[in-house]
Amino acid sequence: MATRKKVFYILLILSPLAFIFLSLFVGRYPLSISSIVNILICKITANPCNLPDQYNSIVWEIRMPRAILGALVGGALAISGASFQGLFRNPLVSSGLLGVSSGAGFGAALAILLFSSTSYTYVFAFFFGGLAVLASYLIGRTYNTTPAIMLVLGGVIVSSVFSALISFAKYVADPYNQLPTIVYWLMGSLATARYHDIVIGGIPMAAGISGLIAIRWRINVLSMGDKEARSLGIDTVVNKGIVIACATLATAGAVCVSGIIGWVGLVMPHIGRMLVGNDNKVLIPASLSLGACFLIFVDNLGRLITGSEIPLGILTALVGGPFFVYLLKKTKGGGW
Amino acid sequence: MKKVLALRALILVLLLIVSIIVAGCSGGYQSAFRPPVGAKKAETITVRDCAGRIVEVPVKVERIGCLYAFCGHVVAMLGKGENIVAVVEGLKRDKLLTEMLPNIKEAAVPSTGGAVNLEELINADPDVVFIRGETARSEGEMEKLAKSGIPYLIVDYKNIKEQQYAIDLIGQVTGAREKAQRYNKYYRRCIERVQKDLEAVPANKRVRVYHSVNEATRTDARDTLPADWMQVAGANNVSVNQDLKLIEDKYFAGLEQIILWDPAVILVNEAGVADYILNSRQWFSLSAVKNRKVYQMPNGISRWGHPGSLETPMAILWTAKTLYPDLFSGLNMVSETKFFYKEFYNYDLPEEVVLQILSGKGMRVSKESAR
Numbered sequence: 145m146a147t148r149k150k151v152f153y154i155l156l157i158l159s160p161l162a163f164i165f166l167s168l169f170v171g172r173y174p175l176s177i178s179s180i181v182n183i184l185i186c187k188i189t190a191n192p193c194n195l196p197d198q199y200n201s202i203v204w205e206i207r208m209p210r211a212i213l214g215a216l217v218g219g220a221l222a223i224s225g226a227s228f229q230g231l232f233r234n235p236l237v238s239s240g241l242l243g244v245s246s247g248a249g250f251g252a253a254l255a256i257l258l259f260s261s262t263s264y265t266y267v268f269a270f271f272f273g274g275l276a277v278l279a280s281y282l283i284g285r286t287y288n289t290t291p292a293i294m295l296v297l298g299g300v301i302v303s304s305v306f307s308a309l310i311s312f313a314k315y316v317a318d319p320y321n322q323l324p325t326i327v328y329w330l331m332g333s334l335a336t337a338r339y340h341d342i343v344i345g346g347i348p349m350a351a352g353i354s355g356l357i358a359i360r361w362r363i364n365v366l367s368m369g370d371k372e373a374r375s376l377g378i379d380t381v382v383n384k385g386i387v388i389a390c391a392t393l394a395t396a397g398a399v400c401v402s403g404i405i406g407w408v409g410l411v412m413p414h415i416g417r418m419l420v421g422n423d424n425k426v427l428i429p430a431s432l433s434l435g436a437c438f439l440i441f442v443d444n445l446g447r448l449i450t451g452s453e454i455p456l457g458i459l460t461a462l463v464g465g466p467f468f469v470y471l472l473k474k475t476k477g478g479g480w
Numbered sequence: 481m482k483k484v485l486a487l488r489a490l491i492l493v494l495l496l497i498v499s500i501i502v503a504g505c506s507g508g509y510q511s512a513f514r515p516p517v518g519a520k521k522a523e524t525i526t527v528r529d530c531a532g533r534i535v536e537v538p539v540k541v542e543r544i545g546c547l548y549a550f551c552g553h554v555v556a557m558l559g560k561g562e563n564i565v566a567v568v569e570g571l572k573r574d575k576l577l578t579e580m581l582p583n584i585k586e587a588a589v590p591s592t593g594g595a596v597n598l599e600e601l602i603n604a605d606p607d608v609v610f611i612r613g614e615t616a617r618s619e620g621e622m623e624k625l626a627k628s629g630i631p632y633l634i635v636d637y638k639n640i641k642e643q644q645y646a647i648d649l650i651g652q653v654t655g656a657r658e659k660a661q662r663y664n665k666y667y668r669r670c671i672e673r674v675q676k677d678l679e680a681v682p683a684n685k686r687v688r689v690y691h692s693v694n695e696a697t698r699t700d701a702r703d704t705l706p707a708d709w710m711q712v713a714g715a716n717n718v719s720v721n722q723d724l725k726l727i728e729d730k731y732f733a734g735l736e737q738i739i740l741w742d743p744a745v746i747l748v749n750e751a752g753v754a755d756y757i758l759n760s761r762q763w764f765s766l767s768a769v770k771n772r773k774v775y776q777m778p779n780g781i782s783r784w785g786h787p788g789s790l791e792t793p794m795a796i797l798w799t800a801k802t803l804y805p806d807l808f809s810g811l812n813m814v815s816e817t818k819f820f821y822k823e824f825y826n827y828d829l830p831e832e833v834v835l836q837i838l839s840g841k842g843m844r845v846s847k848e849s850a851r
Contacts (some may be wrong), residue, residue, distance in 0.1 A: 171736045172734055172736040172737050172740060173736040173737075173739055173740050174740075196765075197764070197765040198739050198742070198765040198766075200765070201739065201761070201762065201764060201765035202736060202739060202765075205761050205762045205764070206735050206736060206739075206762055315592070318573060324694060324695065335697075335734060335735065336696075336697065336735065336762075338760070338761070338762060339761075455725075455727075
């Protein structure tokens with residue numbers, strides 16, 4: 145049994161790495177497999193390569209950071225989705241559906257408006273992301289007969305209010321300096337990923353992710369309900385707060401580097417549940433790994449299908465939308 | 481029950497009062513209703529706009545609506561800027577233009593994001609309105625404008641010839657055709673001048689150029705003004721005729737595509753982007769970056785060579801000289817720039833401002849510091 149568990153965890157860590165490795169072979173520039181392998185070997189053995197600089201630059205400066213960032217963003221979105229689902233005992237929620245993504249996007253836009261620079265964007269993104277969850281939660285509590293649906297409805301309201309606020313921020317922004325910056329931030333794509341982005345966006349994402357992994361067993365307890373959790377000696381308010389803060393931090397980091405990407409946070413935890421079951425102790429890391437793999441996969445798909453890359457959001461929505469309908473049908477709008 | 485009824489009645493009465501007050505205020509002193517179409521028309525001329533529509537406009541145009549920033553720049557260049565009564569938000573934020581024409585600050589803004597606010601437009605009471613091609617592609621917008629009774633002209637262009645026609649059209653309508661023709665004559669002269677010397681360079685020897693528009697990876701697609709003027713200026717524009725990513729109405733290239741094209745020269749129209757490209761590890765392997773051939777384009781009233789810029793002839797001269805310095809050693813950009821703004825905008829520029837324009841820092845900034 146113990147060895148099976150070990151194999152499982154090794155698989156969880158290895159599969160995103162395998163996806164990152166494979167995505168080094170996908171792109172517009174025609175690079176032969178052998179030259180890519182050569183470049184990798186050169187770098188590892190620290191030998192100078194006698195291949196053109198372009199090759200090195202494409203593999204190490206363009207494809208590699210893009211894949212790493214994709215893995216981080218996908219993982220962050222999926223793990224926060226899984227945590228929100230466990231926390232609210234609601235299979236229909238995720239960072240996107242609770243309004244965290246739009247809230248964070250608005251926070252980033254507001255920071256650019258107020259300070260005309262991008263230095264405060266993360267703080268604002270985090271703050272407004274948190275505000276959005278809180279608002280969705282409070283709206284969801286107003287009517288208690290169908291809490292699962294009400295929470296989703298609350299999220300819909302909150303995220304459309306924040307989307308409207310984003311449009312408003314764009315409207316009042318200075319078209320020469322602020323507007324392009326805001327659009328650039330919100331549009332964010334993995335296409336121009338640099339190591340610099342990985343460092344800056346990676347800090348909040350990594351912090352949120354590790355926080356969630358560290359307290360994942362408490363999500364199990366919290367998901368049993370407030371009374372049960374309290375009877376086990378868990379401070380529900382503090383623990384809920386920590387989970388929400390970590391999930392919001394991870395989402396805000398993801399939104400800041402790659403814009404709003406929907407559906408990953410909803411769909412990946414469910415696929416995880418199909419594979420490993422309902423136990424959050426296993427499900428949380430599984431979602432992280434699946435989300436990372438999925439986003440790299442979708443990003444590569446977008447690069448392969450047409451010459452001019454298809455934006456990530458389109459592909460994730462095409463997969464996620466129908467899946468959400470299936471979930472609604474399966475859960476009949478209740479909890480589980 | 482009675483209480484509820486009374487409350488409802490009260491609310492209704494209040495609503496009625498508020499709506500009457502609001503209606504009274506928004507009407508303003510100018511009547512929201514124009515006389516029936518045809519009644520006011522004393523003398524008219526007919527013109528053909530950029531979409532090929534034949535439009536009847538009054539001979540004497542004293543109130544102009546510019547719902548496209550480019551038209552505002554043209555009208556100002558033609559010396560009719562005082563007549564502008566309605567603009568788009570972008571023109572109001574144009575420091576240089578509002579300094580030349582303070583009336584723009586007071587002008588109405590009857591359009592946001594391409595949608596026309598008809599009441600606001602009628603309230604501004606323009607004799608003619610210029611709208612952009614994108615607005616005209618929406619049937620609803622066209623119908624709305626037709627209902628207003630205000631003659632509207634579509635201004636749109638995809639190449640040099642069409643841009644020249646757009647300038648000529650605005651000249652015809654505003655009664656400044658002579659100046660418009662003078663501008664277009666200069667425009668054509670610039671092209672002829674450059675083309676004559678470029679005959680010496682065969683097509684396969686033309687410099688391969690990547691043109692970065694505002695953002696590092698935003699660039700030109702085929703059938704656009706930049707594609708045309710760059711070709712005229714002797715550049716072999718690498719992104720034209722390629723698969724580009726279209727986001728809203730902007731075209732973007734992928735980093736791998738740019739590396740694949742490996743342009744010899746990169747022209748950048750936004751301050752700061754050139755430094756970004758020169759210092760980025762992702763762009764580092766490009767020949768243009770290695771040979772330090774990344775140039776910041778000049779920025780005057782608008783960014784030279786931008787799709788919506790009126791300073792296209794200047795962009796052509798500057799680009800030709802930048803790409804082929806030996807061929808155009810006789811071309812003095814400083815005196816040419818000075819002449820251009822004096823001749824067409826009646827602006828006497830001191831030497832240091834000219835140098836700032838040419839270095840891409842722009843008149844927008846320098847105008848304030850020059851004082």
